Amino acid sequence: MEPRPRSFYVLSAFFVLFLIFLYGPTLTIGILSFQGAGGGLTFPMRGVSLHWFRDLFEQQAVGDIWGSFSRSFILGLMVMVTTVVVSVMGGLAFRKRFAGSAILFYLIITSLVIPSILISLGVGLIWSQSSLPVHWSTSGFGAQLTWTLPFGLLIMFAVFNRFDRSYEEAARDLGASPWQVIRHVVLPIIAPSLIGVALFGFTLSYDEFARTLLTSGSYNTLPLEIFGMTTNVTTPVLFALGTLTTVFSLLVIATFLFVVWILNRRRAKQGSDAGQGMV
Amino acid sequence: MRNNSVIGWLLATPLSLVLLVFLVAPIAMIIVVSFWGATEWSIYPAFQFDNYQFLLTSDVTYRVFLNTFKYAAMTWVFTLLIGFTVAYYLAFHIRSLTWQIVLFLLCTIPFLTSNIIRMISWIPFLGRNGIANSTLISMGVIDEPLEWLLFSDFSVILAFVHLYTLFMVVPIFNTMMRIDKSLIEAAADAGATGWQTLWHVIIPLTKPGIMIGTIFVVALVMGDFITVRFMSGSQSANVGRMIQNDIGLLQYPSASATAVILLITVLLLIGTLLRFVDIRKEL
Structure with a gap:
């Protein structure tokens, strides 16, 4: 060196x-x-x-720290699961050319760059004008998705940009149905990245403040509670x-990283030894 | 091919629904309400330009927008300089991939913890009797505690840089990792100095990453209200705070009008930046 x-x-x-x-x-x-x-x-x-x-x-x-913590935790899990499922579906959709995909792409970018307070204000107004009660699990949940989904989708775009399509072709040549290709080939290959999407979904939701400000109703999430305390x-x-x-956040991050590490190790172990020269 | 399009649409349906209900509809609602009228305690449907007229003829609006641009510009300069240097170090000076990943993760972990707590954590540092002041006094640099450390433009910018430098590091590092190392060797073989390589090879090739980082930082700072409120101790204003103030006073129509102008400003800025980079290709 x-x-x-x-x-x-x-x-x-x-x-x-x-x-x-x-x-x-x-x-x-x-x-x-x-x-x-x-x-x-x-x-x-x-x-x-x-x-x-x-x-x-x-x-x-x-005040009600533990109540708000459990609400934030449940909301984080809800947002996490939804973000993973919707991002994977969206990522798969963008691999096919469909009419309107350009518009949808610009909507995703808008969702990413729009000032958070606009989402809070707009969703709050819609809910109040239609006399719906704002609640963290409905309006708050949706408002948070506008922040976590763009990140999930950007990760999916990055993943599918690097995805080797010959694996899918091989599976199809062996007679796999489209669903089998996704279930047994695509999903296992992208699994570690999905852990990343899940991590983003959970932590971004758990820490989100601005988009939940006017959309969570009378039961605060933890960041709202903490902000109230600062005053x-x-x-x-x-x-x-x-x-x-x-x-707590660090423990969550460590858990996710650990899962990725385990997945990668298992994959390395189970990987084919083709071409290794052993006869 | 036709079949493909249908499947594509089915797969994109959940995403489209979420964006329709929680992005498009709220924007439409804000635009509609921005033409409404308000009394002290309620809002009523109308079609009047009063809110815009008041906004666009008020000096305060222009001052606040100018202040918002100032925050965005200063934060951009500092995050770019720091972010580029950190990414450059990770991409070109760290030689093993494992170490690159470890150090990169160290840089990104704070992004996944709470912004509010990261703001609060500056109080013991910058306060009147904080670590910075007491250190400077004991070193004999100053006699009196500095008043402008906390609750000032200085602390606002500091917090922005602290919160958002990550958004520069990540895309710049991502682009740098794709630069073919043989180009740098070629530059060196052709007799370029380190600075020349940096200026004529690395920076031009890193531009897409810089653009994506810029988009993030500009959007986040332009739309912020909480950092400015907290770190300036409610002494400085930006557009986000102006909106939040109106919301606090239940003046939703005027908040909406400000929000529409802010949205147009942000989208114009980001739209201009997007002309210089193809995001999907760069991921």
Whole structure:
């Protein structure tokens, strides 16, 4: 290997600074959430305790955290499943040339770039003018899909751009029906990417704020609850909650990455040894 | 072929339905309501241009739009510089694929955690008695705490850069990974310096990624209301906040009129950017 140029060390330092910039603040509130009972929102630490985490479990101190967490969790799962199914179907549809596909594509881009508050406002208006009750599981659910679906579809486009169609042709030559080709050839090949779509679907929904603001009704999701807290809670209990939800997000991400890793390993193991030279 | 088209449509139906109900219909509704009238507590159907007339003749509108463009432009410059450098480092200086993936994941994980919490996490850093001020004071750089660190344009831009640099890193890195390494060797063989290779080979080939990143960052900053509200301590305004204020006052028609103008602005901007890149090809 040739020696590293000097620029490598400069850029490495830059990259480390970038990581500190990305993670530093979050780590800081992680530390501050263990603030002693008399501590405030910034350093110095006045002792180390679990005081603020204990506070989270007392209803009157912070409001309905656990209710909003379970709503966000269920909504996240709903959005995740829908995003995966609809994105796969949409991805498959775009491989065929159908009339209107260009319009649909531009709608997807619009859905991606439209200011979130417009979705919130528009959906809220439709619901209120038709006297429907806004609820996180109906209007909130749909509003979130306009954010997660474009990401799911962009991932599907990327996947199918790299997809080798000869696998499908081989299956068809062996007499597989169109459904069998999808079920036994296409889906297993794209499975790891689907985990990625699922991860995006869940986490984007779990963290979404603007699109649920006017569409979730009287029962808040967790981000709405946290935002409400920022205006009236001035103790480290806010940091404790921030730390807990971030840890939860990290666990979710780790789980998904682990599943992808397992899938890839199983695939490597079961892969054909054709051409390996063993007779 | 005809059969193909039918299957295509069937597969695209769920997607079209969601977009119709939750994207097209809401936009239509906003356009309709933007012509309605409002009293202090209710809105009524009408067809009047009052909302637009008020908006377009008010100085405030132009100032707020200008401020929104300022945020978008400044965030774009910083995210582009940082994002390009990070992507360049990952794509051309990290030699093993495993490390590239690990470091790339490290850059993307924060994107999957809560934006609001990432904003909150700047408070202990930037506050009057925060880490930044106390460090600077103990180093003797300043005597008094700096007041402009938190709740200012500085903290707004800082938060935008913190939240959205990822959107530059990911597409730029994606395009850079597709650059044929032999082109860079060829440039070096032809006697180009590192800077010349960067300027004449890598940057032109990375343009599609830069465009996609730009689209994300511009759209997100133009449409934001929560970052500006939170990080400026309600002291600065952008268009999103103007809409949110009207919503808070139940003035839905005027909120809708502002929303229509914002939407037109964003779509014109993004439409122009899309002329320079074929998104589907670049994915």
